[in-house]
Amino acid sequence: MSDERSPDPFASTDVDSDSPARGASSLRDIRILVVEDFATMRRVMRNLLNDLGYARISEADDGSVALPMLHNQHFDLVITDLLMPEMGGLELLRVIRADSALRHIPVMIVTADAQREKILAAAQAGVDAYIVKPFTAAMLESKIRELFCTNTSKI
Amino acid sequence: MDANEHEGILAIFLAEAEDIVKGLFAQLEELQYGYDGQRILDDIHRGFHTLYGGAAVLELVELTECARLSERVMDRLRTRRIALSPSLVSLIVGATSAIEVMLSRLINHQTVNRIPDELRGRLLKAAGQAIDESKAKLEGSAPRSGDALLDVFFDAAAGGRSSAVNARPAATSGRALQSDAKLNTLLDSLYSPATSVVDKKLKSAPAAARVSEPQISDLVSELAWVRNRLMGFRAESEGDKLNKALAYLDLVTQDMERWLQRHQSGGQ
Numbered sequence: 343m344s345d346e347r348s349p350d351p352f353a354s355t356d357v358d359s360d361s362p363a364r365g366a367s368s369l370r371d372i373r374i375l376v377v378e379d380f381a382t383m384r385r386v387m388r389n390l391l392n393d394l395g396y397a398r399i400s401e402a403d404d405g406s407v408a409l410p411m412l413h414n415q416h417f418d419l420v421i422t423d424l425l426m427p428e429m430g431g432l433e434l435l436r437v438i439r440a441d442s443a444l445r446h447i448p449v450m451i452v453t454a455d456a457q458r459e460k461i462l463a464a465a466q467a468g469v470d471a472y473i474v475k476p477f478t479a480a481m482l483e484s485k486i487r488e489l490f491c492t493n494t495s496k497i
Numbered sequence: 498m499d500a501n502e503h504e505g506i507l508a509i510f511l512a513e514a515e516d517i518v519k520g521l522f523a524q525l526e527e528l529q530y531g532y533d534g535q536r537i538l539d540d541i542h543r544g545f546h547t548l549y550g551g552a553a554v555l556e557l558v559e560l561t562e563c564a565r566l567s568e569r570v571m572d573r574l575r576t577r578r579i580a581l582s583p584s585l586v587s588l589i590v591g592a593t594s595a596i597e598v599m600l601s602r603l604i605n606h607q608t609v610n611r612i613p614d615e616l617r618g619r620l621l622k623a624a625g626q627a628i629d630e631s632k633a634k635l636e637g638s639a640p641r642s643g644d645a646l647l648d649v650f651f652d653a654a655a656g657g658r659s660s661a662v663n664a665r666p667a668a669t670s671g672r673a674l675q676s677d678a679k680l681n682t683l684l685d686s687l688y689s690p691a692t693s694v695v696d697k698k699l700k701s702a703p704a705a706a707r708v709s710e711p712q713i714s715d716l717v718s719e720l721a722w723v724r725n726r727l728m729g730f731r732a733e734s735e736g737d738k739l740n741k742a743l744a745y746l747d748l749v750t751q752d753m754e755r756w757l758q759r760h761q762s763g764g765q
Contacts, residue, residue, distance in 0.1 A: 382510040382551045389502055423550075425543045454550030454568075476553040 369490055372418035373398040377408040377434065378452075379426040383475075387421065387452070390479045396486075405429025409437060412444055419489070424453040424460065432463055439468045448489045452477065503555070510551050511604050517544045518600065521593050528586045538575035541589075545571055548596065559609045560599045566617070567592040569624035579623065583749040588619050 374396055378384045384401050391399055400415070402408035404426035412420070420438065422431040429437075431451050438444045450471040451464050464472055471485040521544045524537050545568035552560040567589060573579045595616060599609045612620075 380513065380547050380551060382506060382513050383554065385506050385509060386554055389506070425546050427540075427543070454546060454553060454565075457572075475550045476556070 369487070370395045371398060372396065372486075372490065373400070373416060374419045374421060375400050375402060375408060375411060375417045377402045377405060377420060377422035377426070377431065379403050379423065383423065390482055394479055394483050394486075405431065405434030405437070408434060412438070412447070417447060419486070420447055420449045421452055422449065424451055424455050424464075432460075432467060435464065435467045435469055450485060450489070452482075507555055507603075510555055511600055514548055514551065514596075514600050515604075517548055518593060518597050520544060522590075525586065525590050525593060528581065528589070529583075535575065538571065542568060542571035542575050557599075557603070557609070559611045560596060560603075562617075563592055563595050563599065563612045563620075566612075566620035566624050566626075567596070569626065570620060573623070573625060578625075583752050585623060587749075588616075588623055591616055592620060 374391060376384055376387045376391075376399060378387065378401070381403075384403075388399055388401070400411065400417070402411055405422070406429040408420070408422070409429070411417075420434075422434055424431040431453065435449050435451070438447060438449060448470040449468070450473065451469050452473045452475065453460070454475040456474045461472055470489055473481060473485060521541060524541050524544070527537055528541070545564050549561060549564035549568050552564055570579075570585070570589060570592075574581060574585070579585070592612075595612050602609045611617075
């Protein structure tokens with residue numbers, strides 16, 4: 343389901359003093375994989391990210407589709423839903439963290455599930471950020487900046 | 498998201514949501530026949546969860562409420578905190594029908610009404626969220642989950658809830674949580690302030706007016722619904738379906754009998 347668009351022209355000329363991810367000339371150049379089974383939410387996420395200036399976005403409709411994409415392409419960030427049919431977000435997170443080739447990739451969970459045990463399970467599995475739907479573009483931007491601008495180990 | 502974008506995404510959502518509802522009805526039919534395998538319970542829960550998440554993002558308040566309550570009921574059911582019963586299946590079918598009506602009205606650009614109080618009360622009860630009106634007003638019009646602590650944490654972090662479905666900031670970053678000490682720090686930050694806010698709210702709220710037990714009229718409505726299904730199957734002349742429907746009728750009747758016995762022994 344990868345359908346990465348051409349990078350937005352302004353992204354490459356964006357003068358961003360923030361630390362970019364590995365291989366990205368600016369924060370706006372990071373490659374993001376959105377994993378979500380609900381097409382509506384994939385569209386919402388893509389539009390929000392585009393509005394924020396992120397243009398290098400690919401999509402997968404569940405964890406089992408995302409994993410080969412992660413192995414075959416370079417991504418700087420995974421944004422995933424929790425509940426999906428074949429492989430859910432938590433399982434995907436655990437697989438990523440257990441894989442030496444992938445474990446450095448920051449993972450953000452975006453879900454309608456605000457249950458304590460789910461957040462704890464995600465935190466224990468090594469999630470980098472957890473956003474509860476509904477959310478705004480500002481929340482998303484804030485979390486992405488937090489991930490890439492405050493932790494140099496990801497760069 | 499501008500108005501055109503919103504309209505486009507809404508159209509996609511409505512089409513997807515209609516498909517989900519169709520799937521839910523098919524899955525609920527299996528529940529009606531007494532099959533409650535984990536897979537189907539998980540699938541039904543995920544259907545409501547998806548509807549809830551999409552509706553919340555698109556700020557469809559009435560749909561958000563109904564889908565969220567249904568999702569909470571299904572979560573309790575799939576984790577075996579409550580048992581499957583004919584009246585519960587009937588309740589979930591009723592909630593799904595209400596969602597179907599809401600979607601139909603949205604498609605036709607009509608005003609969407611809030612779910613009826615009676616259905617809302619039964620969903621709240623099944624979701625383990627019997628709350629009084631004053632607390633509901635205090636916390637906004639959306640139903641609160643069983644994990645109110647987290648919700649209140651979000652409110653506190655945002656400096657107050659601006660609406661029923663908005664202004665819930667991201668919960669936390671977790672990369673820094675991989676040691677036990679850091680995890681404990683996270684938990685402290687998540688729950689300590691929340692607990693105090695909850696306590697404060699509960700202390701300021703009047704005594705709870707609990708949602709009442711199911712009324713006999715609800716059960717009779719349920720019985721009538723089963724009867725109507727039977728009438729439909731009779732026209733199809735399919736013995737197997739008729740037998741299953743009759744078995745369900747038997748379960749509902751037994752449920753009614755137990756309910757009556759409980760209330761009679763309680764001095765009613």
